[in-house]
Amino acid sequence: MYQALKPSRSTFVPIRHLDYHVLEWGTRREGESPLVLMHGWMDVSASWQFMVDALQRDRWIIAADWRGFGLTRNAAQAPDNYWFPDYFADLDGLLDHFSPGAPVDLVGHSMGANVVMFYAGIRPDRVQKLVNLEGFGLPQTRPAQAPERYGKWLDEIKLLHEGKMSLRAYDSLDGVARRLQKTNPRLAEDKARWLAQHWAARNDEGQWEILGDPAHKVVSAHLYQVEESLAVFRRITAPTLAVTASDDSLSSWWRGNYRMPEFLERMKAVPDLRHGQISDAGHMLHHDQPGALASMIEDFLYS
Template sequence: MYQVLRPSHSTFETLRGVRLHLRHWGQPQAQQPPVLLLHGWMDVSASWQFVVDALRTPRLCIAPDWRGFGLSTAAHLDVAHAPPPYGLGDHYLFADYLGDLDALIERVNQRLGRALDAPVDLVGHSMGGNVAMLYAGVRPQRVRRLVNLEGFGLPATDPAQAPRHLARWLDELAALRRGDIVLKTYRGRHGVAQRLMKTNRRLPPERALWLAQHWARPTDPTQPDGEWVILGDVAHKVRGSQPYRLDEVLAIWAAIEAPVLAVQASDDSLAQWFPRGEHSLAEYHRRLQVVRHCRIAHVNDAGHMLHHDQPQRVAELIEQHLA
């Protein structure tokens, strides 16, 4: 199995009524802000381990499990003993990730003896990259530099689509209540690793086995070779209730003051997700033009999980940009 070079330690912080799990690497460095690493949808904070191990210069890195992922959940639930799914409700609002990040930055700064609004560096992957971009536009004074790994945003919606969008959201809530929306289970840690490698053909077995123990857990702790379930609330599979309002997103991106590095993999994930052209890399590049200080970098021989496929290259790009 993968051998960790820089072990992490965990803490828990209750923010906005949610018990968030935080993974920490390194120690505070003089004249350097902490780096917050923001994972993507149906992922966990441990996903950053390979990149942290590849950093040449140690930095204080802190990665939360977003609400309802990993070991983060509602404050009144103990995820160490409560069987999944461990829900915060029947759906999630994207704005809550911004609220959680805002409160987290204040708490991290408080713990480090910094001013509550002292700027930090943000690195986000996929959903985490989208959160980071929005946050940097809403709270520009709190972000020094930003690295966005494949946080492409979503296809633009038309206001006329709102009735159908909300109707489909209600239908999915009903399906969740009926138990029609579920998370798959896998046989043992090796079964979880096989699932990860099926999604990502470049993921080596030793990394997949290491990730499996953080990405999922046995439904019965006394049967480690039995069924394992993903550490994520099934309610995350319900679509968001709000349409993607591109005009609002672009207005927020235009307010970003921090230098932004937008990193994309050689595999075109958008072409796979939206084969009918609802969203594309060309459209994403057009959107990035509203960001005042932005450059684009590419990672070869990598897919959407580029921080797993090429952690050394991703770490190099992060270090260059944060320097």
């Protein structure tokens, strides 16, 4: 199994009626703001371990489990769907707790990258430097799609309450590790086994359940508004690094309805933008090439 080089410290922070689970690495120095890492959909904060191990600078780092993922969960009061702006408010609360008087360096992956991009435009004074790892947003929508979308949202909430949107449980951690490798064939076995113990937990029946609320599978009731996103991006003042992987996951996900050139065009709205690409990597680039990614991020943060 993979051996972590830099030990993490686990803590819980009260944020908006939730005990937010946070991992910390490195030494917290007086007056220093943290490097903040925010994971993607159906992932957890421990997912950053491989990249953190590859970073060369001794830096205070924090990574949180978003609401409904990892250990930031409230089974007694779990919602039946998730509202995207809640992530902005959660992040605002986390930064108020860990760095109330100074802007932070902020990194997000996938869904987490979409959140941090919006946050940096909503609260530009809170972000010193910004890194977007494969945070593409969603395809363009039309107002005419709204009735069907609302109907789908209602239908999926019913399915959730009927127990028809649950996440699969596994008989062993090996099963969880194999599931991770199926999603990402580049993920080495030692890393898959290490991640599995953070990505899942044993339930009362002895099976291993993914640490993600099934309600995350319910479609958003609201259509994605590209113009709204661009308006937010234009307000970002932090120097921004947008990193993509050599594998074009975006075009394959959306079957041609949303392609990489369209994402790159949207990113032109960010005032101070540079691009990077990680070779021999897919969407989980922080797992596939943690060393190359760590080097690229540090070159950006400290240049």
